[in-house]
Amino acid sequence: MSFSYLSHLHCPKCHKTYPSDKIQQLCECGSPLLANYDLQSLKRKWKPSDLAGRPTSLWRYHELLPVSSPEHIVTLGEGMTPLLPMSRVGSDMGIERLWMKDEGIIPTGSFKARGAAVGVSKAKELGVRELAxxxxxxxxxxxxxxxxxxxxxxxxxxxxxxxxxxxxxxxISGANLNLVNGLISDAGKIVGQAVKEHQLFDASTLKEPYRIEGKKTMGLEIAEQMGWELPDVILYPTGGGVGLIGIYKALRELVELGWIQDKLPRLVAVQAEGCAPIVKAWEEGKQESQFWPDSSTAAFGINVPKALGDFLVLEAVYKTNGCAVSITDTELLREQRNVARLEGAFVCPEGAATFSAARKLRENGWIKDGETVVALNTGSGIKYPETVQVEAPILDPQDRMIRL
Amino acid sequence: MSFSYLSHLHCPKCHKTYPSDKIQQLCECGSPLLANYDLQSLKRKWKPSDLAGRPTSLWRYHELLPVSSPEHIVTLGEGMTPLLPMSRVGSDMGIERLWMKDEGIIPTGSFKARGAAVGVSKAKELGVRELAxxxxxxxxxxxxxxxxxxxxxxxxxxxxxxxxxxxxxxxISGANLNLVNGLISDAGKIVGQAVKEHQLFDASTLKEPYRIEGKKTMGLEIAEQMGWELPDVILYPTGGGVGLIGIYKALRELVELGWIQDKLPRLVAVQAEGCAPIVKAWEEGKQESQFWPDSSTAAFGINVPKALGDFLVLEAVYKTNGCAVSITDTELLREQRNVARLEGAFVCPEGAATFSAARKLRENGWIKDGETVVALNTGSGIKYPETVQVEAPILDPQDRMIRL
Known part of the structure; x- marks a missing residue:
């Protein structure tokens, strides 16, 4: 058994292939590169029961991850986040079997830890000294x-x-931090220039091929935690879209391994009304999105006016008979409060949007009676204190408690 | 097999016993009550290998927890937090085998989730409708x-x-929140009065017997994660002290079950110089602490001027040949930064104090060459943004990145 079954990289647009034993960024054609594994060999040697007793982190799936050698793993214990029943919120919205995959319970408090753990580990293995x-x-x-x-x-x-x-x-980590009066697209241009000038490793979304491999593990975990019986619907808050692309990639790899059946869950890309390029493209039946001008939303993580991997997100939505839906800030902040009051989970605004979207899709009948639904909460609400209004009386030590 | 082997409650001061099938608060004598289990029966039926394949939450130890019936469990997926090697910080302070038990990777972002999960579950089982x-x-x-x-x-x-x-x-959870111009001791008096006037369930530290049972699972997990071979030293930031008391209780129960040997790790109570009643009592060889006037520290969680369970903390320290040590705010904030830069872990100030204490105890020889040391990080640094100074240039979209 090899530690990793990574074989090579390929371009999903022009189909050129690249070796994975040296640093790669985008394809010559400008598209992101994706990782390929030798799934046919792996299929003969690896089965679900081999996972028993492995570490409860995303590294339990190391055969399907790109790091060749365990000593290059950089880990803070990320992965195997809880998959929780949300029965009270579920019954509130008429979805009997509603689950939350809670990516708040992870180092750094958001699902971004998965991409960073795998991306940084592979960068270390390939000898990267500086990234931007x-x-x-x-x-x-x-x-x-x-x-x-x-x-x-x-x-x-x-x-x-x-x-x-x-x-x-x-x-606090000692990184070189710059702020910009603008959006992530402006930050991207600044990084692009610095990468060229100083020959840095460009770790931008999808400009290196391994972040997505980390995100992919959300899909592997949902499948394992559900006993390899997939839900009917998975809702994902979509900015750069790597999480959704990753889940789709994971599920297809599991189909190839024969670990799950090939009827995949319908994948739902959830966006904010103030920044909904994927939703617009989906509604128009397009394969790519257009830059969304003057974008704005309280769910800051999904304020991405044009994603490099938009075509991959849309492919995942189309191929699984999923959909794309947008939510107002008012709706998602109301749902954030509702989830906390009914379930004790303080989700981030992006995560709240997925619950809001589930409610909307149940109301309009797209989610059907008795379907099993997984909402992805991508981070902890504690990273967004400004989304909660606190009104509390201030007492002096000799006062009595005010009990409303 | 019963789900829980809880047998009764007892008072560690006057030794009176109480039944555990109804709501209990303090002993008549004013002391906290502790939970007893039928360890002799359990010993015959339960062994470490039975844990394989159980959920990766603290509920994997349900036999040693007080909830009688699984349907009363209130869970957000808490427990089995990472135990991480801290080799770079360790070599920086001359401790070859330094580990961190990271309680930042848990619902609500702090170890308090353990006490709440078990305490609330048992309160629900006993029919509590309102707590304060x-x-x-x-x-x-x-x-x-x-x-x-x-x-x-x-x-x-x-x-x-x-x-x-x-x-x-x-x-956001819908709790009735009051703030007080004062310390936790002032808040405690206000709660005490409200509990009497409105017949509420008093969930104050150690005033109900089950929070400690949740905290205990940190000790169970450290033992399991180390393969039932205990470290030489465990350092714990000590405010109310329930975590340290809980770890000590867990280890003694594991000794009784025969799962570990009876040489326990030396337990270290870490406090801040601005609030160090336990350290003072330990230095004077006392069994109880005295109220610490005008207490103050950046590590807010350990600003507890007089803990109800002080005598239990001191007993745990004395019985394990441990010690108590205090750290200045300057030292702990420096260590917080050091841990982030060397290990990528953004620990809370209370957690940083345990690393600071390890450094101090290694310098003065109390921690010896080659010893294995576990530092408890009790919460995520992201809950304490004010402890980090951020200096970052602000660019306009057309600017170049500033690379220091």
């Missing part, structure tokens, strides 16, 4: 911290409007 | 959210100086 990336906050925080653990230098550029706590995470 | 408690922030946040999931009403009183994010967690 634009971010809406959480990815930069995660890559800063994992890079620190790996001894890799990181330069991060994020919008001034990104969640404040993510600045602290970058700063 | 004082808090330095994180416990109130955890109990608010778990109570919401259980459908139990919660009233929380916290100092105005407690971490702001914990206010948001209480508020």
């Amino acid at each position: 990336m634009p971010t809406n906050g959480n990815a930069g925080a995660a890559w800063s911290l994992y890079a620190a653990r790996a001894g890799i230098r990181a330069s991060i550029v994020m919008p001034v409007g990104a969640p404040l706590i993510t600045r602290s995470e970058c700063a | 408690m004082p808090t330095n922030g994180n416990a109130g946040a955890a109990w608010s959210l778990y109570a919401a999931r259980a459908g139990i009403r919660a009233s929380i009183v916290m100092p105005v100086g407690a971490p702001l994010i914990t206010r948001s967690e209480c508020a």
Whole structure:
């Protein structure tokens, strides 16, 4: 048994292939590259029961991850996050079997830890010494911290409007942090120029091929945690879209391994009304999205006006008979509160949007009676204090408690 | 096999016993009550290998937890947090085998989730409808959210100086939140009066017997994760002290079950110089601490001027040949930064204090060459943004990245 069955990289647009034993960024044609594994060999040697007793982190799936040698793994214990029944919110919205995959319970408090753990580990294995990336906050925080653990230098550029706590995470890790008066697309241009000028490793979304391999493990875990019986629907908050692309890739690999049947869950891309390029493209039946001008939403992580992997997101939605749906900030903030009051889970605004979308899709009948639904919460609400209004009386020590 | 082997409650001071099938608070003598299990029966039926394949949450140890019936479990997936090697920080302080038990990777972002999960589950099983408690922030946040999931009403009183994010967690869960111009001891008096006037369940630290049972699971997990070979030293940040008491209780129960040998790790109570009543008592060889006037520290969770369970903390320290040590805020904030830069872990100030203490105890020779040391990080640094200074240039979209 090899530790990893990674075989090579390929371009999903022009189909050119690349070796995976040296640093790769985009394809010559400008498309992201994706990782291929020798699934036919792996299929003969690996079965679900082999997972028993393995570490309860995403590294339990190392055969399907790109790191060739265990000593290059950079880990903070990420993965195998809880899959929780949400029966009270579910019955509130008429979905009997509603589950939440809770990516708040992970190092750095967001699902970005998965991409960073695998991306940084592979970068370390390939000898990267310094990386740079634009971010809406959480990815930069995660890559800063994992890079620190790996001894890799990181330069991060994020919008001034990104969640404040993510600045602290970058700063305390010793990363070189720049803020920009603009959006993640502006940060991306600044990083692009610096990458050229200083020959840095570009860790931007989908500009290196391994972040998605980390995100993929959300799909592997959902499948394993459900006993290899997939749900009918998975809802995912979609900015750059790597999570959704990753889940789709994971499920197809599991089909090839014969671990699951080939009827995949319908994948739903959830966006905010203030930034919904994927939804617009889906509604128009297009294969790619257009830049969304003047984008804005309280769910900062999905404020991505044009994603490099938009065509892969749309492919995943079309191929699984999924859909794309947008939610107002008012709706998602109301749902965030509702989930906390009924389930005790303080989800992030992006995660709240998936519950809002489930409610909407149940109301309009797209989600049917008795279907099993998984909503992805991509991060912890504690990273977004500004989304909660606190009204509390202030007492002096001799006062009585006010009990409303 | 029963689901739980809880047999009764006993008073560690006057030795009176109480039945565990109804609501209990303190002993008549004013001491906390502790839970007893039928370990002799359990010993004959339960062995470490039975844990294989169980859920990766603290409920894998249900035989040693007080909830009688699985349907009363209120869970957000808490427990089995990572135990991580900290080799770079370890070699920086001359401790070859340094580990961190990372309680930041848990619902609500702090170890308080363990006490809340078990305490709320047992309260639900016993029919509690409304609870009240004082808090330095994180416990109130955890109990608010778990109570919401259980459908139990919660009233929380916290100092105005407690971490702001914990206010948001209480508020969004729908708890009745009061702030007080004072310390947790002032909040405790206000809660005490409300408990009497309104016949509420008092969920204050150690005033109900089951929070400690949740905390205990940190000890069970460390033992299991180390393959039932214990470390030489465990360092714990000590405010109310329930975590340390719980770990000690867990280890003694494992000795009785024959799962570990009876040479226990030396337990270290770590406090802040601005609030060090346990350290003072230990230095003077006393069995109880005295109220620490005008207490103050950046590590807000351990700003507890007089703990109800002080005598149990001191007993655990004395019986294991441990010690108690205090750290300045300057030292612990420096260590917080050091841990992030070298290991990529953004620990909370209380957790940073344990690393600081390890450094100090290695320097003075109390921790010896080659010893295995576990530092408990009790929560995620993302709950304490104010402990990090961020200095970052602000660019306009057409600017170049500043690379320091």
